Amino acid sequence: MDVIEVFKTMQYGPAPESSAAANAWLEDHQRKFGLFINNTWKYPGDADYLTSYNPATGEKLADTVQAGQKEVDEAVAAAREAFQSWSITPGPVRARYLYAVARNLQKHSRLLAVLESMDNGKPIRESRDIDVPLLARHFYYHAGWAQLMETELRDYQPVGVVGQIIPWNFPLLMLGWKIAPAIAMGNTVVLKPASYTRLTALLFAEIIAEAGLPPGVVNVVTGSSKAGTMIVTHPDIDKIAFTGSTDVGRILRRQTAGSGKKLSLELGGKSPFVVFEDADLDGAIEGIVDAIWFNQGQVCCAGSRLLVQENVAERFIDKLKVRMGHLRVGDPLDKSIDIGAIVDQTQWDTIDKWVQTGVREGGSLFQPKIEMPAKGCFYPPTLITGLDPAAETVQEEIFGPVLVSLTFRTPAEAIELANNTRYGLAASVWSENINLSLDVASKIKAGSVWVNSTNLFDAASGFGGYRESGFGREGGREGLFEYLRPAWQERPRPDLELPGAEPGKSTWGNHTPDRPIQPGDSSTNGKKALSVNRTPKMYIGGKQVRPDGSYTRAVLGPKRELVGQVGDGNRKDIRDAVEAAHAAHTAKPGWAMRHGYNRSQILYFIGENLDARRDEFARRIADMTGCSQQAARAEVEMAIGRLFTYAAWADKLGGVVQETTLRGITVGVNEPVGVIGIACPDESPLLALVSLMAAAIARGNTVIMIPSEKYPLSATDFYQVLDTSDVPPGVVNIITGARDHLTKTLVEHEDVDAVWYFGTAEGSYHVEYESAANVKRTWVNYGIPRDWSSLEQGVGHEFLHHATQVKNIWVPTGE
Numbered sequence: 040m041d042v043i044e045v046f047k048t049m050q051y052g053p054a055p056e057s058s059a060a061a062n063a064w065l066e067d068h069q070r071k072f073g074l075f076i077n078n079t080w081k082y083p084g085d086a087d088y089l090t091s092y093n094p095a096t097g098e099k100l101a102d103t104v105q106a107g108q109k110e111v112d113e114a115v116a117a118a119r120e121a122f123q124s125w126s127i128t129p130g131p132v133r134a135r136y137l138y139a140v141a142r143n144l145q146k147h148s149r150l151l152a153v154l155e156s157m158d159n160g161k162p163i164r165e166s167r168d169i170d171v172p173l174l175a176r177h178f179y180y181h182a183g184w185a186q187l188m189e190t191e192l193r194d195y196q197p198v199g200v201v202g203q204i205i206p207w208n209f210p211l212l213m214l215g216w217k218i219a220p221a222i223a224m225g226n227t228v229v230l231k232p233a234s235y236t237r238l239t240a241l242l243f244a245e246i247i248a249e250a251g252l253p254p255g256v257v258n259v260v261t262g263s264s265k266a267g268t269m270i271v272t273h274p275d276i277d278k279i280a281f282t283g284s285t286d287v288g289r290i291l292r293r294q295t296a297g298s299g300k301k302l303s304l305e306l307g308g309k310s311p312f313v314v315f316e317d318a319d320l321d322g323a324i325e326g327i328v329d330a331i332w333f334n335q336g337q338v339c340c341a342g343s344r345l346l347v348q349e350n351v352a353e354r355f356i357d358k359l360k361v362r363m364g365h366l367r368v369g370d371p372l373d374k375s376i377d378i379g380a381i382v383d384q385t386q387w388d389t390i391d392k393w394v395q396t397g398v399r400e401g402g403s404l405f406q407p408k409i410e411m412p413a414k415g416c417f418y419p420p421t422l423i424t425g426l427d428p429a430a431e432t433v434q435e436e437i438f439g440p441v442l443v444s445l446t447f448r449t450p451a452e453a454i455e456l457a458n459n460t461r462y463g464l465a466a467s468v469w470s471e472n473i474n475l476s477l478d479v480a481s482k483i484k485a486g487s488v489w490v491n492s493t494n495l496f497d498a499a500s501g502f503g504g505y506r507e508s509g510f511g512r513e514g515g516r517e518g519l520f521e522y523l524r525p526a527w528q529e530r531p532r533p534d535l536e537l538p539g540a541e542p543g544k545s546t547w548g549n550h551t552p553d554r555p556i557q558p559g560d561s562s563t564n565g566k567k568a569l570s571v572n573r574t575p576k577m578y579i580g581g582k583q584v585r586p587d588g589s590y591t592r593a594v595l596g597p598k599r600e601l602v603g604q605v606g607d608g609n610r611k612d613i614r615d616a617v618e619a620a621h622a623a624h625t626a627k628p629g630w631a632m633r634h635g636y637n638r639s640q641i642l643y644f645i646g647e648n649l650d651a652r653r654d655e656f657a658r659r660i661a662d663m664t665g666c667s668q669q670a671a672r673a674e675v676e677m678a679i680g681r682l683f684t685y686a687a688w689a690d691k692l693g694g695v696v697q698e699t700t701l702r703g704i705t706v707g708v709n710e711p712v713g714v715i716g717i718a719c720p721d722e723s724p725l726l727a728l729v730s731l732m733a734a735a736i737a738r739g740n741t742v743i744m745i746p747s748e749k750y751p752l753s754a755t756d757f758y759q760v761l762d763t764s765d766v767p768p769g770v771v772n773i774i775t776g777a778r779d780h781l782t783k784t785l786v787e788h789e790d791v792d793a794v795w796y797f798g799t800a801e802g803s804y805h806v807e808y809e810s811a812a813n814v815k816r817t818w819v820n821y822g823i824p825r826d827w828s829s830l831e832q833g834v835g836h837e838f839l840h841h842a843t844q845v846k847n848i849w850v851p852t853g854e
């Protein structure tokens with residue numbers, strides 16, 4: 040076709056990017072790669088190799104090692120050795136290294152982009168203009184944090200050796216999102232790329248070595264999921280950072296449970312793309328193209344659920360079908376194609392199976408009549424309409440170029456549909472009405488919300504999920520905390536013989552209620568029960584209620600004398616408390632929706648009322664624990680101080696305007712996590728309860744508190760303080776009883792968003808293990824007591840971090 044003909048038809052001609060440099064690089068390595076450990080290639084003599092293919096052409100690209108235990112051990116040892124010096128290398132020096140890496144990545148950007156497209160099948164336009172520039176951006180951005188760490192993050196230390204496991208959809212980008220913050224903060228890394236896409240991680244390894252990064256700081260180990268397991272379970276790994284499917288995320292949560300390893304999970308999604316009647320419909324159509332056909336829809340945050348307001352739905356879908364007819368599917372190295380190849384035939388088959396399911400579920404299938412390549416792994420852009428919101432195809436992640444579409448009538452219905460998913464990774468909201476779009480953005484439960492835009496990313500803004508899309512953030516200041524631990528804290532190494540039986544089958548948390556305590560009972564050292572027999576109560580929904588089972592527990596003093604009784608809670612009490620905690624969110628205004636000023640006033644009021652009864656609370660602590668009156672008074676005083684501290688924080692942690700590359704505003708909002716179950720320790724029974732409760736409710740969470748099992752009377756006395764402090768019903772619920780028994784019900788409860796557990800090492804293991812079912816956030820102490828009176832350990836950012844999750848709302852401005 041000549042230029043005149045092109046002008047006549049206005050058709051695109053082919054504009055292929057050359058693969059010569061990438062092929063030359065592969066040839067230089069004889070198309071056979073070892074593992075990258077200590078900045079050198081290791082070719083284990085007895086290793087198996089896996090062949091990588093170009094999914095667009097089927098041609099062989101190279102063979103890579105399937106690492107085994109010996110190789111994983113070697114890589115972890117290299118990273119451990121490097122950690123000794125890298126972790127104490129001054130931040131500004133580390134910054135220079137990251138800067139050099141970023142510069143070097145830019146120098147090799149074309150080679151990186153071409154190889155990425157050949158290995159993964161993504162259009163060169165995307166690898167060249169998005170993946171590789173963003174990769175470099177992450178190293179520049181985090182070079183900045185390395186520079187500033189000593190002043191801005193001086194209360195923190197690196198975590199140690201980090202195992203990082205990444206998926207195949209953005210091989211380079213995922214690697215950059217993980218490696219840059221980890222090494223900036225002084226950690227060293229063992230990274231395993233996904234099996235379909237190993238090659239650019241190996242090229243990256245060469246590039247960082249060329250940039251002079253010291254040996255062992257970053258090690259790349261290729262291997263199957265078995266090698267992944269070896270990394271995850273390796274005793275000398277301090278943290279696992281994982282991006283991939285929710286199912287594998289759950290496995291990793293269970294495998295790391297109780298080990299003291301930090302864990303961050305970036306998992307799947309089924310993100311809503313919401314179009315209101317007043318949206319710029321043509322703009323929204325282009326948004327859809329980016330949302331679901333970017334990277335062939337193999338994007339965790341793909342806008343794969345289209346929700347359109349009913350009165351414009353028909354027009355919108357007609358326009359969309361026309362636009363789909365203009366999409367070009369073809370050679371990923373051709374600069375003028377829109378949709379490249381699916382990563383592998385297995386993934387193609389999965390996508391196709393989902394499409395057939397959608398049809399079986401009653402959906403109408405639309406695939407435009409466009410030219411498709413004669414060979415290679417290509418799937419046409421696909422739209423399925425007319426499905427039920429509960430259909431599997433609407434609920435499950437397809438991870439391909441398949442859009443499902445539903446309609447709604449009102450904004451309230453749009454929000455309900457948008458949140459009708461177990462995921463919570465991202466959302467896109469289209470409306471010309473700023474009030475509406477921002478209101479909807481604030482009500483959708485997702486880590487990133489794009490207003491009149493989609494799939495915007497930047498290193499300065501954290502990315503990550505709510506609910507079963509995982510926890511932890513990558514990018515922004517918020518993402519750094521995944522690679523840091525408080526300076527005072529040693530890596531927990533619980534001395535725990537991990538129970539052989541699966542938690543479901545173990546006896547942990549089983550409990551037989553005490554028999555009722557009688558006056559003069561011999562189990563109480565012969566001392567008489569209290570003269571006035573108070574009926575022990577729970578505190579649920581703002582009311583003191585009798586325990587469901589009517590059982591009680593004796594509270595004994597240091598000489599085993601009876602100092603009181605409390606109710607012995609059961610599953611039903613916990614379920615009632617969870618219901619009350621949820622109701623406190625949906626009340627109007629819900630606790631989270633109240634402004635911080637209001638929450639702070641209530642916290643100050645609790646402090647005031649505790650202060651009025653300080654002597655009584657001090658006496659109780661001394662009676663229960665046997666500590667001196669002076670120590671007990673100091674504990675009460677500190678508890679009052681904590682209430683004032685979190686009253687202060689109630690209106691001072693709203694969020695920040697992130698300095699991203701977007702022309703517009705990216706607002707990082709610190710949202711509450713939701714309903715939090717909190718099991719309190721035995722040490723400092725009042726102070727610990729107040730510190731944990733106040734941090735959580737200050738930031739808009741509602742809580743179910745399980746007080747110290749041994750010393751619960753400070754909590755039951757606290758009911759009256761709460762009753763007189765204007766705390767709305769259900770914001771704080773208190774269930775006394777056997778800590779592990781009650782925690783078990785909490786952690787198994789689907790409507791609990793997070794569990795904080797301060798108990799035993801074994802209990803910590805079970806909490807982390809069971810939390811995998813709905814990917815709850817957890818905070819556990821692995822049986823290690825902390826000093827609640829200390830300013831480092833008993834209060835501060837660590838508490839606020841666990842009480843919040845960051846949502847980033849992107850609002851482009853201007854033309």
Ligand code: NAP
Pocket residue numbers: 204205206207208209231232233234235262263264265266267268271282283284285287288290304305306307308338339340436438464503504508509
């Ligand atoms: P995947 O099957 O979960 O695999 C991800 C990585 O984990 C791969 O390196 C894989 O190795 C490894 N792996 C698999 N099973 C493992 C195990 N039992 N133990 C340790 N490692 C194991 O996910 P994928 O199919 O590659 O990627 C697609 C998923 O990633 C989608 O669900 C997508 O939404 C999600 N994702 C999320 C984000 C985010 O930021 N939230 C970003 C991108 C993708 P092999 O490749 O060798 O099997």
